[in-house]
Structures are given as C-alpha cells and as structure tokens.
Amino acid sequence: MSSADDVVSNLRGGVFLASAIELTDGKTISIPSLREFGNFAVQAMKIEDTDSVRTSDIKLAKEIHQSFEPIRENCPWVLNSKGFWEWLAFSELKEYALARWCGGSDWLDNSEIPRPKDSALDRFLMSPDSVHSQSRHVIRRLYIYADCSFSYDGTYDHVPVILADDLDIPGAVFERKLGLSPILAVSLCKAAKNLNAVEKTDETKAIPARLKRRKFFKQVNLLVSSVAMEFLSDDQIDVYLNDLVDEINIGG
C-alpha cells in the first residue's frame, strides 16, 4: 500500500481522535479548537481564485500560530510530533486540508470523481526530521510561515511576504535548510519577489520569473556553501541577495 493509499484510508476512516496533551508531570494542556478557523477558511476560499486562497492561508497561519502559544511555552516537543500534525490534517482541520489541496471531499464518497494526485495526498503526512516534508504538510507549512515571521520581529507582518503570489518562493526557501533561519528566510522571500518575468520583444526572448528564481536559488545555495549567513545581519544578507538579484536581472 502506498503512502497515498494510507492517506485515503485515514481520510475515510477518521481514525484520529482528539485528546488533551498529557505532559510528563501528569498535567494536561489544551488548546482551543481550530475547527472554526478551518471552516471559516473553507468558506472564504474559492480554489480557482489564488488571491482568496492566499488570503485564507495567511489568516489561518496567524490563527494557528496564536492558538499554539501554550504548546510553545509548555511542551514545544509536541510541535515536532508527526502524530500531532497528522491529527490536525486528518481530523481538526480536515475540511480545510481537503478543500485547499484535494478540491474538496466529494471524491472520498464518489468513486466516479478521480482521486487527487499522490503529491497532494502526501501533504497530509509528515516526517519530523525532513524540512521538505515539514514545509509541504497541509497544516505545518502555515505554522512554519507564521513562526518564521514571528521569530523575525514578533509580528505576523511578513507572512504575506512569505506566502507570495508565487508559491514557488516559499517552496524554494522552506523546503530547504535555508528556511530554518528566520532572518535568512524573510530576506530570501523579499529578494526573490524582485525577480520578475521578462516579456518577449523583437530583440529578446521571454524569460519566465520561475526560471530566474530557479537560477537565483541555485546561486544562493552556492553562496551558503562558503558563507555563514547565520553570522550576518539582515542588512548584510540583503546586500548579498540583492547583488545576486541584480546580476540575474541584468544578465537576463
């Protein structure tokens, strides 16, 4: 059975039950239900309209992060738990996850509707040691974006920067170890937004923004192999990254 088959089985079976988190000293900790947030996001999202999806994601990211404050303070290890995130995906925020990544839940009951792609179903599972898996998980990705912004300067102001129009950008940053440093991650997202597509003219070929960003992140990976970005201030990082952006924009 593939991992995608497991996901389908869990979505149909609903085997994940909510329960309070028990700490080692026998005390329990509870967080407010997230279902209301998830349901609101589902209602606000029109899946064909990327703006509405983006707006819903930004709002939900902030709400999840705020709700988890007691966990961060009392039992941060829970945030590393595969079971916790998969419980959120399969139970607490199931409707949101299905609407956001699987086109809704009708296919679960109607075999005539094609099953979503495996890559979408895989997003319900999480390997705690893999940054790639963490940042692709239907729920954890939102938490990571909000936590990155919050760690950067104590606000959620950077979530819209991270969750840009082009989801390739947070993918390129957070699916790699670059996203582990909030300063570096925010700087990268800002810089990558400045790489725009070149339209076709009589003299030049069209260059899609995606191609430029791919080149940018290759250059960044080369850079971090010899420069300890963790040591640099945000201003110094911006200088390095903006130089790369300029070079790529000029170079075409």
Place this chain on the structure above:
Amino acid sequence: MTRYGHTPYLQAIFNTTRCVYGSKSFSQTDWEIVEVDGNNEVGSDDLGVYYEAINDQGFVRVKIVVESTGQMGIEDYLARNESNEIFSAGLVALGTTSRIRRYHNGQIVFNSSENLLKFNSELTLLVGDLMGTVQLEPVVIAKIDLVDPSNGLKVLPGTVLATSGSVVLKNKPLENKFGDLFRYEWIEFAGNENYKKEELFDIDFESVPPRILLNKSIQNFHFVMDKEDNERGVQPKSVRARRSLDTEISASVLHACGASVISKIRSKAAVMREDDPEADEFGDIFDSLTSNEQSFINGFRTLFSMDIELDSNSQFCDQISKASESAIGEHLASRMLRNIQRFVGRENGVLDLLDLAGFPRD
C-alpha cells in the same frame, strides 16, 4: 568539514578537542563529562553523542566545549591584514527537527609567544529543547573584508575561513548491525494467501523493526536452520551446506531491502516531479525516509549505489531519483546483485544475521 557540495572558497581545516558535559541542575555548575562510546556512527571527523547517553544519566543541561589544538591554518591572515579584529569564531548550530539555524559566538585569540591562534567555544543547551539531530560546527568567519594571504584575493564578510569536525547530538538509530535491524519470525507460508508455499522468506518493512518472515513450511529449510529442532536432536546438515544457504539468504535479504529502499526513493521522487516537473534536487528525500530505510542506506550505500562510491546519503537519493527506469532495472539485476554477492561472500558480519535469528553457527 561538513559543508558538502560546491565549495568555491577553500576553507582551512583545524584540529579540535571536543567535549560534551552534562548537568543535573538548571543552575549549578555540577558538570560531568558525558562518556561517548566510539564515534557513535557519525562521520569520522565528527563527534556523535546520543541523547540516550544524556538522558540515562538524568542530565537536564549539556555544555559543548570545543578548543583548537595546534595551528589553525589561517594565521597568515594576520600578517596580510592590518586589524587583529578580523575573525569571528563560534559554532553554527543546525537542526532540522527543532528547526534551528543559528550562529553562537565563541572566542579566537592570537598567542604571539607560540605564534598561533587559539579557538574556544562553549555552548550550553537545555536537554528539553533538543530534538532530532542537532549539528554544531566550529567555524572561523571573516568579520570584515579581508585579503587571502595565499592568493591575494578579496574575501567577503561572512566567509567561512576555517572549519573543524562537528559535534552531533542525535537519537540512537534503531540498531547498528545488519542482523540487529530485523526481527525474525517463522510462519507457515502454505495456506497463507499472502505467500507462495515455496517462498523461502518475506520481508515486512512496515513493522518496526522490520521483520524477516521465514517459511516454516519448507521442511529442510526449517530443519537446517531452526535451532530448537537442532536442540531436540535433529542433526544439522553439513556446515558447508548451511553456510552456502546463509550466504544465499543474506544476499537475497540484502537485495530485497535494497530494491525496496530504491523503489521508495523513486516513488517519492515521482511525487516531487508530479508537483514540480522541473524538480532537479532529490537529496532531501533521505530525511523523509523511515528510520529502517535510513539505516539500510547508512549501512549499505556502497552496495546499493549505481556508479561511484558516494559521499553522502543525500547524494545516493539524488542519484537513484535521477536514474532512468532501464538503468535502475539493470542495476538491480546486475551490478547491485554482484556487489551484494561479493559482500556476503566475505566474513564481514552479515552472516551474523542468522545467528541473531537464533540459528546455530559452526
């Protein structure tokens, strides 16, 4: 040292002594050394410490102390650059599970009487904050624009000038030896719809640890291999015959494990391509594999890899992901099989597999 991949700027490598201390108090200075057994399965230049060793002794804090020994290989920078405040020294902390990527300041001072630089870095961490693998890499970094004494080239701030072996805090892997990776069970294949009655064994990768299911229905197999029967007075077949069977089974098990791991990597790569047709980096797949699968790659990467001896598990995943179907098919059927057969033919511990299953050994 641990900065694999492209290294456009040549970094010096310096020797260090690295110690990990533990404290049972959150505030006292009751530091005790955490005894490290061997290098705990990390790179030969790195010092690995399992959380098990820390937790067993009841430590709530750990202190990592790194000091350089001898020349650091960057002393000449001082002669070519006017200021003495040109270096920053410290530890770069990287942890994927706990999502850490930080620089911790240490000290570097020039000892003029010995004409060498001295590196020193200490870092105290709460055990409760540690999750997954946390790597602490000693580095010396250019604080300002410098001139490389060896070639006169400009070196920008932030460039890593020198590095040394890391301290790696990690969970103990399931087991270290091949045979230890498995649990063994004898079951009747005959009459079981999941198996053919003539199959010797099957591998259940899903359970933890993975199980080798041996077919009790094959009488000779059982007689030769089952210790209990031998203890009841059934004579084992000749040692040579059993050894031959050991080798064959070991090779088949290894091959089945390798094929399964390769199939899993390729299926994950296919999912990545489905999502992004231009995806061209697959090394991170390693982190998303189960601990069973990671253990196999760790232990047998050289047998499972296709062309060259790869330096890292990530490179292995990348190579396997990028190979064509036909190349993989050929690899499984020829090269990998030959590698494994050569490997199990030697006295190298793979034969322990059957001992661990409770099989008699000569």
